[in-house]
Amino acid sequence: MIMKQRAFVVLFLGTLGGTLLAQAPSTSRPAAPPVPAPAVDLTGYWTPPMHEDAMERGAGSEIADYGGFALNEAGRLWALSYDPSRVTLRHHQCDAYVTAYQMRATGNFRIWEERDPHNHRLVAIHVWGQTTEGHRTIWMDGRPHPPAWAPHTFRGFSTGRFVGNALLVSTTHIKQGWLRRNGTPESDQATVTEFFVRHGDHLTNTTVVTDPVFLSEPQVRSNDYSRVPVDHAAWLYACDDGEQILDRAPDFVPHYLFGKQPYAKEFAQKYKLPLAASVDGAPSMYPGYAATLRNVTDAAANAMFEPAAGKANEASKAVDPEPRDGEIHVLPIRENVYMLVGDNGNIVVQTGEQGVFVVDTGEGKLADKVIAAIRQLARKPIQFIANTSAHPEHVGGNAKISAAGADLSLPGSFFAGQGGTLGTLTGLFAQIGSTATMIAHNNVSVRMQAANSPANMIPPDTFLEDRRRKFYNGEAVEMFYQPNAVTDGDSIVHFRKADVIVAGDVFTTTRYPVIDPKNGGSVQGEIKALNDILNRTVFEHEEDGGTMIVPGHGYLSNEHEVLEYRDMVVIVRDRVKAMIDAGATLAQVRSARLTADYDTRYGANTGPWTTAMFVEAVYNTLKPAPTNRSR
């Protein structure tokens, strides 16, 4: 009983003291620790009344209605090229919504908090969007955003903090998606700043999308939600892809050639708007816009539906995902498979009981640091090195990294015996197993020999047909030859248990494919190789996660990035082919700016691989061989 009294005395004094302390002038208080509690409670069930843009968010927006969007030329042309039938393609059927569109789309939301069970500090705020099961996690614990080479997701990576009465959210690492469902694009380089503010049962979410690829200025929209006291009880959005339209060629991607979108002018005609109005980009957002259209001629309006003539190609505005800090950075992918970033080309390492399997060795400038990083991951020696191509950024470290390894399966084998007998005479097997075994398609070896690469860089263990396989560290590892893709020696490597595909330069997130016709590359082979990757992938949920793809350069991806890249190559191929069929010369094709909608993402006007070189490579591999007219 006495103990109980004491407890209440402590409670009394503590409560009183705390209450009075709260009134004391702030200058006399000790510095307050960071407030762990939310400033406002956003939790509960929320429904958007959709009293703005109801058509867009419900039935769907109309074709070529981009009014009020700050689309730049690339964004406008991308949208005009878009054919809504693209979502009938198997891999697009379950495309989820990106963050900003998720908040704008139809469907209800549920918001809840995640707290540390021990100290009840706020760890995260979760937002669940009913449509496409859009689960967002807004980290509130101060963690940093991932590095530039980390994967992107449809909802991206979000961190939040309370600013006044608002929750301020910053989102990066978003996949390519929609600003509007009629193909108005948002690139994978977009970042989103959001403000959530609650007034009673009215929640307003303001999104600010900054996209250097497709927007000329930030796109601001605000969304309203009403709090409802009951569970909507319908939170799932199951999606499984299937055959929607049969007998399509595998390299068919629905799109419209520039200037050939047959419905592009319907919107303006239907609503009696000036033709330029809905395709004019940022000016259309501001007061007085309607009056300015009186001065736009028909010719000027029509010109907006095609790339601007005589304009120089734009260069990429994407973030460079290479760290370029002289260090090797290790990104765990799944199971015992890692991506090593820093030596220009991506490197993949699989570790286990048997040893280390390395795919590609980077440029070689940081080979010592690559070896050191591998030794941090595994004690066993590097036993195998597979090369996806003969490109210098993928074989540059071969000599050093193989020398740092050993193929211990060889010294005890039959061949070692040969080393003991014949070897004595020839020295042929004297060094057997003393380095890692380098594997590649035979054409890699041929091309490197032709380029006079040092012998200790050239993979000696080669294959000629379509597949090379091993069961290593408890996992099936397969190499699949991709004939005449960017070169004639490309392979992809599939770690089947971890479900990681190493794509080499068949797929990058940084540039147009380096199709090298002189070394056997072709645009058709490249498309086939990208489709081969897509035939091996499985998404985990709504086109996200699942099979992970390591690009030759750029950030860790999954099938969605490969899909958008495949679409891009097919679309550019179709445009070039259409001009070739119409008798165009290379100069005419170049001046037509057929990549104008992709240049702000992948383009380059300087450096080893320019947009002009890419277009030329596509042209040269599509151009019919000259017929022999001699009799």
Add this chain to the structure above:
Amino acid sequence: MMHAFPGRLLLLSLAIMTIVAPAAYGQRGGPPAGQGGGQGGRQAGPPPTPRAAALADLTGYWVSLVTEDWRYRQFTPPKGDYVSIPIGPAGRKIADAWDPAKDEAAGEQCKAYGAAGVMRMPTRLHITWQDDTTLKLEADAGTQTRTFYFGEPKSAGGDWQGVSSASWDYPRALFPIGFGRGPVAPPPGGSLKVVTTKLKPGYLRKNGVPYSANTVMTEYFDRFDVPGGDSLLVVSSEIVDPEYLATPYWTSTHFKRQADGSGWNPSACAAR
């Protein structure tokens, strides 16, 4: 007797907190640093004026970003096009009879520029303190002025802009009492709340979608500073019109801060 002591002590503790806590809770500081206007802090003397107690600096020039309902806002939509608005049968009847020539003839070109319509216009705003208790919002579209009174309104209403009562609003609990941290101080920052009534009937949309004299419009003005970017003014509004709307009508309209008034371009009301 001993066993009754803890209960009494607890009651006493709660009583003290009930008396003291609201006082502590009510000692709200001034505006957030850098957001202008207020003197803030807890000072002796009379309570700060609404201007001094401003939770956000909304003053300056703002330009609307017409990124939503674009077709209906940048251009006058055809008659009967009231998509998105929860219009009721009586409202529909009026909207279907819209005749801009008739409005012009009656000198009522400003029907779409009333308080419930003007904020959705492509417009620039100029917000200033008229005095310590009155905030003035001018729109160059239609050359309209809205006046927000923190104290007793000095307007009888019945015109396009009606009567607007203003207050600073921030998240608060009904019973501000708490254990552990004591009275929970509200977070810094907040919104301007404006309730507008006594409106002359006008249009929500330029093509004659009506609101009545019984309309009550509640707006929250929030300023958001985008890190490394623009400052935004977001106006979340609820329009309740028992005559012409089937449900409350919710929109949020956003504006970008301008460095100066160089774009200011007052224009006359237009009925079409």
